[in-house]
Amino acid sequence: MTYPEQGMISFMDSEKLIPLEHISVGGSPFGAVFAGGHLYYSDWSRNLVGVIHPGTGRTIKKITVGKSPAGIATNACESQVWVLNRESNSISVIDTDNFKVIKNIAVGRAPFALAMDERFAYIANSQGNTLSIVDLAGLSEIKRIKVGRMPYGVAVDQKQHKVYVSNQLENTVSVLDAKTHKLIHILKTGAYPENIAVDEENQHLFVLNWFDGSLSVFDTQTDKALKLINLSEGSRAFGQFVSESKVCMKK
Incomplete structure (x- = not known):
């Protein structure tokens, strides 16, 4: 867990469900992901990615990236970490x-969140109202699709071959066909939908609605609304908040 205002990162024992330690890293750590035996975190204010050795808790590398890095994810098939530079x-x-940075890929305005399937990365450009599609093999943007206003979260359902994008200023989720990259549905949510996640096994899409403290649940097979769950006021999430187990599918 990251604490941007305090410049700290905390670790938790996932089996015992107890906090382990807090590490002071300075700056404004925002996103974090494990890859290659290390913890990578984006530092919003210092335009870098820090690499922490989990055994010692020490930062062993600081990698310069673009301006205001936020979202961060791993492409395990290629031993890569992807960082979204919002202001660049x-x-x-x-x-x-x-x-080392091996490629800087130009995308839409203010990229903030991403998700991947076996062939593509899907990037929500929060100020451009678009979704960038990047080819994983060629490391280049191949298409930019118009979605709703202020897209904030993105999730992929590889079983149903769909891409979901939350649009904060429209209280909707755009649903795209992952094979054709065409818009197929628009789902109504609660107020100011933020992050989204897919449970492929149970065929559920979860959308966390920030402004009314609720969780919208949809059936991913039909894209029909199933339930609206009331949560605490101001509930938020960023990153993968539904547990899942994925393995590299590279052939």
């Missing part, structure tokens, strides 16, 4: 074997 309108791709 780009993605920095880091090789986890040598801690």
Whole structure:
């Protein structure tokens, strides 16, 4: 867990469900992901990605990326970490074997969140009202699709071959066909939908609605609304908040 205002990162024992320690890293740590045996975190204010050795808790590398890095994810098939640089309108791709940026990819305005399937990365451009589609093999943007206003979260359902994008200023989720990249549905949510996640096994899409403290649940097979669950006021989430187990599908 990251604490941008305090410049700290905390670790938790996932089996015992107890906090382990807090590490002071300075700056404004925002997103975090494990890759190649290390913890990578984006530092919003210092325009870098830090690499922490989990055994010692020490930062062993600081990698310069674009301006205001926020979202961060791993492409395990290629030993890569992807970082979204919100103010640079780009993605920095880091090789986890040598801690070096191997490619900077231009995308839409203010990229903030991403999700991947076996072939593509899908990036929500929060100020451009678009979804960038990046080819994982070629490391280049191949298409930019218009979605709703202020897209904030993105999730992929590989079983149903769908891509879901939450649109904060429209209280909707755009649903795209992952094979054709065409818009197929628009789902109504609660107020100011933020992050979204897919439970492929149970065929559920979860949408966390920030402004009314609720969770919208949809059937991913039919895209029909199933339930609206009331939560605490101001509930928020960023990153993968529904547990899942994925393995590299590279052939």
